[in-house]
Every structure is written in structure tokens, then in C-alpha cells.
Amino acid sequence: MKVLVVDTVHPVLIEGIKGLQYEIVEDYSSSKKELISKMGEYLGLVVRSRFPIDQQFLKSCSKLKFIARVGAGMENIDIPCAKEMGIHLISAPEGNRDAVGEHALGMLLMLFNNLKRSDAEVRQGIWKREENRGFELNGKTIGIIGYGNMGSAFAEKLNGFGVEVIAYDKYKSGFGNENVKEVSLEELQQKTDVLSLHIPQAADTLGMVNENFINAFAKNFYLINTARGKSVNTTSLVKALENGKIKGACLDVLEFEKASFENMFDSDIPKEFQYLLESDKVILSPHIAGWTVESNQKMAETIVSKLKAIQF
Numbered sequence: 123m124k125v126l127v128v129d130t131v132h133p134v135l136i137e138g139i140k141g142l143q144y145e146i147v148e149d150y151s152s153s154k155k156e157l158i159s160k161m162g163e164y165l166g167l168v169v170r171s172r173f174p175i176d177q178q179f180l181k182s183c184s185k186l187k188f189i190a191r192v193g194a195g196m197e198n199i200d201i202p203c204a205k206e207m208g209i210h211l212i213s214a215p216e217g218n219r220d221a222v223g224e225h226a227l228g229m230l231l232m233l234f235n236n237l238k239r240s241d242a243e244v245r246q247g248i249w250k251r252e253e254n255r256g257f258e259l260n261g262k263t264i265g266i267i268g269y270g271n272m273g274s275a276f277a278e279k280l281n282g283f284g285v286e287v288i289a290y291d292k293y294k295s296g297f298g299n300e301n302v303k304e305v306s307l308e309e310l311q312q313k314t315d316v317l318s319l320h321i322p323q324a325a326d327t328l329g330m331v332n333e334n335f336i337n338a339f340a341k342n343f344y345l346i347n348t349a350r351g352k353s354v355n356t357t358s359l360v361k362a363l364e365n366g367k368i369k370g371a372c373l374d375v376l377e378f379e380k381a382s383f384e385n386m387f388d389s390d391i392p393k394e395f396q397y398l399l400e401s402d403k404v405i406l407s408p409h410i411a412g413w414t415v416e417s418n419q420k421m422a423e424t425i426v427s428k429l430k431a432i433q434f
Contacts (some may be wrong), residue, residue, distance in 0.1 A: 125166035128157065128173075131192050132418045135168070138426030146376050159184040165434065168192065168425075174381065175199040179253055180207060187434045188212060190425045194222075194272065194412065195350065198381060212428045215271040217421030218412030219360030225411035226318055226348045228362040229372035233344065234259065239402045260284035265314030268349065269297050269304075272412075273320035276300040284337055292326075316344045323350040333358040344370045348411035351375035352430060356394040370403040374411040 125144045127136065140146055144166065147159065158352040161167075161182040167177060167189045175189060175388045180203050187210060189199060194215035204211055232238060235256035243250055262282055266289040267275045277287045278301055288305045291297065298304040305313075317339070321327045330347070345368050347354055356377045362368035378392050383401075398404045 123162050125168060125169040125383075126157075126161070126164045128152075129168070129170035129192070130362075131170070132170060132422035133314075133374040135137060135192065135422035135425055138422065139168070139429065140427070141240060142429055153181065161186065166190065168197075171197075171198050171381065177203045180204055180209070183207070183209070185197040188429070188432065190429065192421050192425060194218060194320070195322050197350070202333070210432060212425060212432075214421040214424035214428075218414070218417035219275035220272040221414040221417040222272045222320075222348050222411045223277075223279040225374060226276050226283045226346050226416075227279045227374070229318065229348075229374070229405045229407070230259070230344070233370045233372055233403075236402075238405060262286075263288060263313045264316045265289070265310040265343075266302070266316065266318050266320060267307075267310070268320035268322075269294065269302065270320065272349070273285055274301070276318055276320065286313075305390070311338045312338060312340045314343050315341060316346065318346040318350045319353055321349050321353060323352055329353070329355045331355060331358065333361065336362045339367070342367055342369050344368070344372070346372040348372075348374040349408075351377045351379050356392070360394050360397045363397070363401060370405075371398075372405045373398070375409050376406075376409045 123194060125139055125146055127146060127148045128150065129152060132166065136146055155216050158179055162184045164183065164185050165185055167183070167186060169189065170192050175198060177200050180200060183303060189204065189209055190212040192214060199211065201211065224325065236254040240250070240254040261284060263286045263415065266277060266287065269289045273289060275287065279410070280287050281301055282388055287302045289297070289302045290305055290307045290310045304334065327350070336358060339423040345359070354377060359368065359371060363371065368377055378395060398406065
């Protein structure tokens with residue numbers, strides 16, 4: 123009944139798993155190669171994003187019954203291979219949905235009110251009022267692509283701002299409620315003033331926001347991405363920012379960031395990213411939308427709760 127934890131997690135998760143009568147082994151330093159030689163000992167594995175759980179790794183896990191990822195997405199796990207091996211996969215999108223919704227809203231308000239630029243100017247003794255006149259959310263149409271935990275949380279946070287919220291989800295229907303109107307992708311592209319992405323990383327979302335996708339929108343619009351960086355083609359984004367088709371962007375995730383999410387890039391800073399760094403039309407954060415003190419604990423509690431419901 124041994125469970126291996128390879129990424130640092132909230133103590134609630136460690137104590138919760140122990141309370142389910144598992145023996146916890148914490149190993150935050152061994153390499154993937156080193157761990158492969160030991161995986162035959164473990165019934166469970168707890169990960170965040172330190173390394174990909176690929177077929178080679180999974181084939182070494184002869185006793186593994188579950189993998190718990192302390193996060194929302196599962197793209198760092200070879201899901202078909204895990205399912206073929208009968209390994210139960212657990213994630214915790216319920217735990218950081220509120221954090222993501224609040225972060226997306228905060229970034230948008232920062233962009234609309236020129237807070238990044240005006241804060242920097244005041245600190246330099248520059249007092250520009252007319253040049254920093256902002257925009258109100260009231261009366262805007264917010265388009266959401268992906269209406270799962272994160273998309274629905276963002277819609278809830280927008281309640282009270284006087285906006286129309288519309289959403290499209292390729293994989294579900296019948297989700298319209300007091301917070302959102304369900305629409306087709308075509309209707310969303312006709313009406314949207316602000317587009318917010320809440321989609322997983324998958325084959326059909328890689329590079330989804332490209333030049334053709336952007337130009338299909340009837341209006342010039344703002345873009346928020348708190349989902350996965352590889353959904354947005356940065357070259358297309360920069361071109362759209364330059365020509366005004368995208369009026370501004372809030373990016374918590376980047377196409378070029380490392381798969382572990384722990385460092386910026388594997389190599390030198392790409393030239394496209396240099397434009398984002400220098401633009402006052404862009405708000406950036408280091409993949410922290412779901413990374414609050416509260417969400418850290420809530421994700422841990424979610425994993426423990428889901429493990430309790432499973433019998434091995």
C-alpha cells in the first residue's frame with residue numbers, strides 16, 4: 123500500500139493519504155530514470171508536473187493502481203496507456219476553479235484600466251490622466267470557449283458587472299444558465315468583445331488560436347488565456363496585436379513555457395515573446411492563475427476525497 127509523491131504538495135494531501143492507510147514515500151529529487159527502477163513497489167503515484175508520465179515510465183509501474191495529479195489538466199500523462207493498464211486517473215479541477223476565475227477577471231480589469239502602465243508611470247513621477255483613460259466591462263460581451271470548471275467559474279465571477287456572457291464548448295451542451303448563454307462557435311465569433319480560453323491541451327486545441335481563427339471574429343477583441351499556452355500561436359497573436367485585431371491580451375500561460383511549468387523556456391527567449399514583454403497591451407503572469415494559498419489546500423482536499431471513494 124505504498125504511494126510515491128514526486129512533487130511537493132500541501133500537507134493536507136500527505137496526511138489525508140496516510141489517513142487512508144497508505145504508506146507515503148516522498149522523493150522530490152530522484153530523476154525520472156532513477157524512479158523507473160523503483161516503480162514496481164508502488165500502488166499509487168502523486169504528481170504535479172515535474173516530468174511526463176509517458177509509456178516508458180508507466181510500463182515500469184507493474185503494481186500501480188492510481189495516479190493523482192494535483193492540478194486540472196492531465197496532458198503530462200499518457201492517458202490511453204494508463205487506461206489500458208487499468209490505472210485510475212485523478213485530477214482536481216474543482217480545487218482551483220475559483221482561483222482561475224478570479225485571476226482571469228483581475229488580469230482583464232488591469233488591462234482595461236491601464237493599471238500596468240499607469241502604475242509604472244506614477245512610480246517614475248509621470249502623471250498622465252487622459253492617456254490612461256480606461257474602459258468599463260459594463261455592456262461588453264464576454265465569450266468563453268470551454269465551459270468546464272474554469273470557464274463556469276469565470277462566468278460566475280462576471281455576474282454583477284453588467285456583461286453578456288456567452289460560451290461555446292465542443293464537448294458538452296445544455297449548460298446555459300443564469301450566468302451564461304450557450305452559443306455556437308460562429309455566434310461567439312460574431313458577438314465577442316473579450317475572449318477567454320478555458321480548454322485543455324489536446325490534439326485539437328494545439329495552435330487553435332491562429333491567424334484564421336482570429337480573423338473569423340467580427341469585432342476587434344481582447345484575449346485572455348489562463349488555460350494552456352500551446353493553444354495560442356504566438357506569431358499569430360503578435361501579428362493581431364500589431365494590426366489591432368486583438369486589442370490586448372492577458373496571458374498566464376505561454377506557448378514556449380516548459381512542460382514542467384516550473385521554468386520559463388528550455389532555451390533562449392523567442393523573438394515573438396520579446397514583443398509581448400515590451401507591449402503595454404499585454405499583461406503577463408507565470409502560470410499562477412490556479413496557484414493561490416486556498417487552491418493549494420482545496421486541490422489536496424479534492425484528491426483525498428476522490429481517493430476515499432475508490433476501492434482497490
